[in-house]
Amino acid sequence: MFDSPLSASAYEVLGVDPSATAEEIKRAFRLRLRQTHPDAGGDASAFIQVQRAWELVGTPEGRAAYDRGHGFATTSSTTTEEQDWSGWRAPAPRTDTRPKARAYGHPGGWRRERYLALIREWAGHGVDVPNPYDPALVRSAPLEIRRLLADALAEEATASTVSDLGMGFTVWHDVAVGTDPADKLDHLVLSPSGLYGVMSEDFAEVVRFRRGEIIGRGVDGRAPVATLLGRMRVVARAAKVRFGGAIIVLPDDDLDQAVTALGKVRGVPVVVVRRSALSMVLRQGVPGARDIGGNELFDVRTRLQHTVRFV
Template sequence: MFDSPLSQSAYDVLGVAADAGDEDLRRAYRLRLRATHPDTGGDAAAFVQVQRAWELVGTPESRAAYDRGHGFGEYAPQPDAPGWRPRGAPADTRPKARVYGHPGGWRRERYLVLVREWAGRGVDVDDPYDPALVRRAPHEIRRLLADALAEEETARIVADLGMGFTVWHDVAASGRRGEPEAKLDHIVLSPSGLYGVLSEDFGGPVSLRRGELVGGDVDGAPIAELLARMRVIARAAGVRFGGAIVVLPDDDLPQAIVEVGRVRGIPVVVCARSALATVLRRGVPGARDVGGNEMFDVRTRLQHAVSFV
């Protein structure tokens, strides 16, 4: 709820400045609690947010920990490493998925350029991932980081699914390099099918209307754009996608897995991040399985056709 660059801080939810005194903070909490309580006509979701905010900053110890923050750079990509892995990940000898490309890499780089320009007019800042700095940044800058983090979270989940899976990240979907707005976040090849995957964080709840995502911060038509990019890759590689998957933060969906049905002939599922492994192992309903020699052929075709942004 509070771990997205697009979400409000605990202080924003309580309606006080970050440097408010303890008594002012306590008074604001009580006022917000009364104003949002469902028994007095308040909003239940807002009431829960207020309670969670108080848990984070309601005691000197928790407030100090929250103010220090974990930052948003804990899992920055490592360009000198083969493939991709999270920073500081413990040694794990289990077989991993085959991984190509750097998830969220372009958006991380663009974020760093823009946040430094905004914060220091091109002069380096001490910590570009400091939570206080991130939350003050303009929305379009925070959105870059939120999307990068979303892509990295998906990458971690898919990497742990095992050697039967192959994934390509940050794939150019325009036929030309350097056009990130025409990229496909992930291509996942698995025994359950070949999928195009979009990882998003819109900063709040979303819903579906006529086969498309809608919500307060949803721009354009994400599902239609995902399918269009998948068609570009399918033509270039001579492959057929079995389905499309949109991955969102757990709090932003009314249920963990939403089966959208066929959109422009492609089965589509929208799922919470915690349900992604289940979806990929089980398969998208209506998607065609890929196995045996066909999986090897599809992997080879994609390897020859894929380029990265």
């Protein structure tokens, strides 16, 4: 909840300055609990955030660890290792030798590159900055820059989950669907349960649904479901394949339940899933999706291999 580049810090949730005393934090916690309690007309998700914030900074030990990991600790009290927090860096190569899904493309690669270019332009006026993933720097960056990093992290997390599903799965990442690199399909997943278009997002708050679309303050007027379906349609026409369904993957904290089925939207079954539920959905299949197998599975994989371009 507090590890996304888009998330408010624990101090912001409690409404205090990072330099607040322990007593000030305690008073703020009690006040925010009363303000957000559902029985008093407050928002349930905000109520949960307040409790989580207190868990993080409500004790001296917890607060010290949180400050070190999120860029609030003073330089004089922080070691070099603690300052070099790597939570938002690109993941290191994995040494796991178990069979993995066949994967092509670079998940989150385009957004990582855009983030690094823009953070250097914004923070260093085109000159390299010592640590582009420094938590304090990221937290102070404009929303559009933080969103690039958040989406890159989301795509990398989805890629890691799909990779662990094994050799029966094939995935293509960062698939180009037009001349604009930003207009891309995050993931194409071919599985025994069907062919799916997958979008990885991070809205840093619990989302809601209306008429087959995702809504909420963090969505910021975008139409994720319509966007995903439009990009899938481009790939389907180019490769002459049929999709079984569409999946939008969100951080667990962004959804009230593990899987939300939106039914068929423009004739395509759509589900919105917590990241922790993605493996189950891909193995069992999207409700209402059309199964493929045997020769058709091989044919679809071949068509995509000959058609897919990467951003």
